[in-house]
Each structure stands twice: as C-alpha cells, then as structure tokens.
Amino acid sequence: MKSKQSIRQLWRRFRSALDLRLEESGSPIVAFGLFGLFNYPIFYWVWRYLDPQLYTNLTLRIVAAVLCFFLLVKNYWPRSLKPYFSLYWYFTLLFTLPFFASFMLMMNHGSGVWRMNAMLLLFIFVLLVDWLSFTILFILGGFSAWLCYTFTSEAIFPITTGETLGAVISYLFVILVGIIFAQRRERAQLEKLHLLQTIGASIAHELRTPLLTISSGATGVKQYFPALLHAYKEAQAKQLPIETIRPQHLQILEKSLEDIHAEVNYANTIINMLLMKASQSHMSNHEISLCSLESCVEQALNRYPFADENEKNIVTWTPGNDVEFIGNPLLVIHVIFNLLKNALYYIAKVKKGEIQLWLNKGVRYHELHFRDTGAGIPNKVLSQIFERFYTTNANGTGTGLAFCKMVMEGLGGNIECQSREGEYTEFTLYFPPHKTKD
16 A cells, blocks of 8 residues: 555656656647648658658558647646646657657658758757756657667668768767756856845845834734723823824724734745745645635625725625635635736726636535636637746736646646636636545
8 A cells, every 4th residue: 555655756746757757848838739740741741752761661650640739729628638748848849859750850861851850859959958858858759769670670770881980970979969058047047046036035135124013013012902092091080281182093903913913924924925936936734724714705805905896896706605625724815915916917908808707616626716818818829828038018927827737736736727818817826626525
C-alpha cells in the first residue's frame, strides 16, 4: 500500500515538474501545432515527388501531424485530460523533433538535404524548451531513432564517410548552441522574476512601516478608550461645557478600532499574497482550512476598492448555492481580486459591460463562474493568458492570471477561460468538493 502511495506521489511530482517547465518556457504551443499540422504532410509530397529522397515515410508524418493537431485544440480538451497536457506536449516534441529528425537523417544516410532539415528542426526545438528539457529529450529522441533505424533498416549507417562525419559535427554544434541559447533565455527569465521579487519586497517593506504605525496607534487608543469614555460620561453628568457625541457614534468609534486592527492584518496578509504571486510559491499546509466559497466571494466584493458606486453597481453576485472547499480563503479572495481588476479595466476601456458571479454545485467539481461583457479576449491570445509574464496590458506584469492558475491547481482544481472578442469573457474556477469522513 505504501509503495503504491509512493509511486503516486512520485508521479504527481513528475507531472508538477513538467507543468512548471512548460509554464516557465512560455512556448508558443498553438503556433507549433499549426506548423506541424501542415509541415509534415506537405513535405512528404515534396520529398516524394518534387525532390525525391532516398527514404520518406507517410505513416510517421501522419502521426506527427495528428499529434500537432491536438496541440491546436488544447483549449477544447476534456477536463479530465487537461492535467496530462504537459506530458503530451513533451512527448509530441520528442517524437516530432529529435526523434523524427534523427531517424530521417539516418535513413537518408546523412544526405545534405536531410542535414539541413535536421538542423532546422533542432533550431525550432531550441526555441521551444529550456536547456535541461532540450538535453534530455534530444538524448531520448536520438537514442530511440537509432534503435528504430537498427531494427528497421538492413543497411548499416555509414559512420566513416566524410558526409556522415559532417552531419555528426553539425549535430554536435547545434546541441552546443542550443544548450547555450536555452540557458541564456532561462537566465533572462529568472533575472526578470528576481527583479520582480526584489521590487515587491521593497514595496512591501515601505508599506509595512506605516501599517505598523497605524496598528500601534489604534492599540494605544483602544487601551485608553474606556477611560476616555468614562471621563466623557462623567463630564456629561456634571454638565460640563463639552461637545455632545451621539451614542451610535460612540459605538462606531469603538468598533472602528477593531476594524483598524482587522484591516491592518488583512493588508499585511495581502502583501504576503502579492509577494507569493511574484515568487509563484505555493501555500503551506498550516495555511489551509475548511472554507465557504460564498463567504470568499462576499468578502472579496466587500473589500475590493471600487473607484465609485457606479463601478460597484455593475457587479452582480447571485448567492444561495454555497459550497465548501479545503484551502486558504485569502488566496481565493485574491484570485477574485485579480479577475475583478482585469474585468473592470477592460470594461472601462471599451466603456460598456457588466460583471456577473454565480456558483454551481457539482459531483466532481464545484464551479465559480465569473463573467464580464466587456472587451473580450482575441482567440490568438486566449491560449496564452495563464502564462507567466504574458500580458496585453502596457502597465501589467503578466503575473496575475498565472497566480490565479497556480492557486487553483494548488487547491486540486483548475481555472479555465472562454471568450468572444467584443462580447464576453467567462472564467470558470473549479473547486474539488470537501468530502466528510463517515
């Protein structure tokens, strides 16, 4: 039993590592899918009839094209299969680039045409992955290609010829350049993330100082408030010349001290959330609890700093269908903040639209729907909106929706988006239901 659990944990960690690699690479998945869908079938016809080569294989090209087609329609995958997308992505790369290029190069005995083709495919490969993924997939793809060549071809690959030696040298050169290029790109992304974290930490420090002052002041006033209230009542009883304060105002004043403390604590927590968003780190186990999703939505709407009443009035929330989940309520509130901020920005930009939120109970997942009828999202960027550092807003950092996705996946759920440009954008947040022990 323990061995099965260990295997499952290793499998989950492996998938999480692949997801993180894919997210950090920022690969243009749809663009590559479109390239592969047309490239592999078309060039069968080219190398078969226009410029005949020693060897070509229609079956391999059809398999490659089909694999690329499912990259194109990744937004329409069934929800049960989406957690395996990163695994599918790397398998597709392995088959269509290092394996295909190496196998065809061997079968064509290192011809000049296929040396050029292999170099082009490997160059594309370099642009799509980080250096570690490049190295691992290249080794796996090259070795698989050699095995297939060994068992399917009666001819021996002419290693000793000058042409083949040139192909090997070119291959090694591309590998070296690929690793260097991928490392430089990865380093640039890490520097960008580090800069964001440094700026965030600096801003957080500057904000915490006045918050501490406010909190200390509220604590001092709260400590002496009963004495001040007693003195005020004594002065009233003796009819001293003092300004009258209504009883309800005294109650509000006393309650405001508690509110100041609560808001300062909340502000500090939000700062922690922002720093977590910048670093893309996950919540720890001691920060999770049983939460009400309806309560999270209502707190988010009550606390969000709307610009005015008009902005607040375009938001419609339909309560009455509450569900519970295991997680951190402040993280979920911050996810809703992100969605509100984005929706209000684009509604103001096109000067039309409203926002609707509602809950649906489900068996496998509970759903929180967040729909706005503002600008909508163009199809060409819809597949990229959850990628870190991707943004279409000149003032954005590209971390908001990536953070939302990280939070939802950390809860064991997911977030998806459907949109039609100029009409609507709808985010669906999937929460795994809380299962009580019998």
